[in-house]
Amino acid sequence: MAVFAFSVSPLGAGESVAGPVAEAVRIVRESGLPHRTTSMFTEVEGEWDEVMPVIQRATEAVGAGGHRVSLVLKADIRPGYTGQLDAKVRRVEEALAADEEANGHA
Numbered sequence: 001m002a003v004f005a006f007s008v009s010p011l012g013a014g015e016s017v018a019g020p021v022a023e024a025v026r027i028v029r030e031s032g033l034p035h036r037t038t039s040m041f042t043e044v045e046g047e048w049d050e051v052m053p054v055i056q057r058a059t060e061a062v063g064a065g066g067h068r069v070s071l072v073l074k075a076d077i078r079p080g081y082t083g084q085l086d087a088k089v090r091r092v093e094e095a096l097a098a099d100e101e102a103n104g105h106a
Contacts, residue, residue, distance in 0.1 A: 002077040003084050004051050005041045008059050010067035020065070024058035034085050041072075045085040 009017045028035050031054045034045040063069040
């Protein structure tokens with residue numbers, strides 16, 4: 001099990017890449033895998049063999065207009081753990097809350 005973060009965009013497609021990026025996000029959403037999209041990355045959680053074809057399809061969709069494509073990919077591979085897409089963020093928020101409480105800033 002792993003959390004994959006990726007960013008994919010066409011190169012030389014003009015100033016706005018919202019359309020092609022939206023198509024990539026649509027592919028991720030339709031995959032049924034746990035995911036989250038932020039301003040810079042889309043995160044997807046699952047097994048290698050589930051996630052990599054989704055990232056491949058998203059990348060191919062972005063390049064469908066014959067554009068050169070930039071893909072940035074990062075993975076946190078942690079066998080035996082699920083739900084880490086939210087759990088990792090929750091642990092950081094809990095640590096911050098504990099620090100605030102310890103410092104009297106509750």
